[in-house]
Amino acid sequence: MGWFPSFGRFFFFWERRNHFQNGENKPLIPKGDVKKSEGTSAATYLGTHDSSGSHTSSSLSCHEGSTRASSWSVFTPRVLSSSSWSDYILKYLLITSNLLFTVLGLVTLVLGLWGLINKESFAQEKISGIGTDPMLLFTFLGLVLALLSLTGCVGALRENMCLLRTFSAAVLLLLVAQVLAVVLVYSLQGQIVEVLRSGMLAAMVRYLDDLDLRFITDEIQTGLQCCGADTYRDWEINVYFNCSAPGVQACGVPPSCCVDPLENGTVWNTQCGVGAQQLDEFSAQSVIFLGGCLGGISRWIEHNSGVIVTVVIILLGAQILTLFITAHLLQKIRWNRAQHDVYLKSLQ
Template sequence: MREVRQPERMVAVPISYRARRRNATYISSCTKYTMFFFNFLFWLIGGALIGIGVYALVDQWQTGDGVRVTDIADILFNVGLIIAIIGAVIFFVSFAGCIGALRENTTLLQLYSLALVVFFLLELGVAILCFVFPAKVEGFLSGRITDNFIKKYREDPDLQNFIDFIQQEFHCCGLSARSYEDWSKNEYFNCTGPEFNPSIERCGVPYSCCKNATDMSSGLINIMCGYGVQREAGVTTTPVLVKKNASLLQHDPKDKVWTQGCLESLKSWINRNLYIVAGLAVGIALMQLFVMYLAKSLEGQIELQKST
């Protein structure tokens, strides 16, 4: 007789503890992709800022103004160049965070964390300086920065538009406590010796200083509304001109232009919106700390995964 063999039974062999540890992962998908999302968003913002800055620089070049970099002031007060530099920094730092998180690269994550720490310390240092030495910071802003802003007003169209926007939105004129008298530092608005200044804008201020620069009937901006304001206020160091223009001093500049400096207006606005400004500052700081925590956590998880 033919022997019939019974089918063999399949015996389940349990996976060893060491094999389970070898297949386990210590990298949290939530941490990884949350960090990637944040940095991808900032990467897009950085790219947009680079585009805006480069467009402004190209526009300056095409209009014949060019990009002058003779000293540090030319960099600090060139709006297009500053926007492009800030955009480039955000672009490359966030790119390191994106690729570091996506590819689980600890070198890029360490570079990203270092950059965030440097930014946070710089912001903290500026905040401490403003809080501990407010008078010195205000003196620096109303001195060196005021001079450069005023003197370069006509040289850079982007800076000019920025100053006009600030003066219109904050209802101010000039930057320091001297208000509209600051504009005498500009060669076009200079009023310390009008007989030597051939500019048609001499002894005036930009239209953005005017209280009623826009004609309500036509909707057009009267760019000549600030002409002669400094002369009417007697802003001149030439005694002959003071005597000659004495009949013009009957007009009060307060009737035509804003007589508060933009730094003082900005301080008043911050005091009125203190809780909003403080909330934004704390929110930005917490966001930076949160992203730094994600980066260090992901870096630690990657190192732990490598060790196993």
């Protein structure tokens, strides 16, 4: 490593020039002494001038210190900015993932707001039912996801410790909330079923008044091949499907309850469920699905329990990995700043 001193002297030659100008480093032998010692030998000169030896040694030590300082000036920035490839990979992995989730959050937020505005959910006659509007859930989730991901993205990009701490605290809070939710769902299955029943019955009441609730209900009934919450007769709670209703749909069920809702496999038959509630179960089973969707959901969860557990583990693991990457980045930023402070003190 002997090339460091030469490299340092090459780049910091102006420092030595300033030292000469300030008189800190003087030539080993003054010009006047050279004239005096032209006729004498080196041994005689050294013998008659005792102070020159000490002056020479002090000049050498000073020159050596200058060389060492210049070498340190060249080497120190490399030490301060030294980062392995893994550090850069983890940093930009955190930036990229948060950037993607920021875009996803903004898309979800715009979709939710568009749905609320398009359905005029903020109108005075509809504002009372906005709490059960699924578009409101999209809006809230999109806003939280966009803000959280943007905080992590900007914090990692700018190496801002305040933003990174906020991001890690929010992720940790969400992680704890998700773990508690999983534990509560597993331990309070009976209460969860009641909550699902209440939610589905509320959606059935507003089936023809809310396009989003109609779409979700139709997807559940078609996908799980079910009808109603517990049985197909639950549709009597809807004012349009109630047997006392004056319309054509009285005592009927939605077409998504039908076993074969498509005519000739192409056209949706909206009248296939008309009068289905008046039929007995033996006659109705050839036309509509008799079982409720709560039982279908329970069967679907039991059949796909392995996939559900795998997805939950992957999601929780990704959040834990994000916490470790953020903690590593914070530690790296802290170490670089500490080294920078040490370097500045060494120059004073």
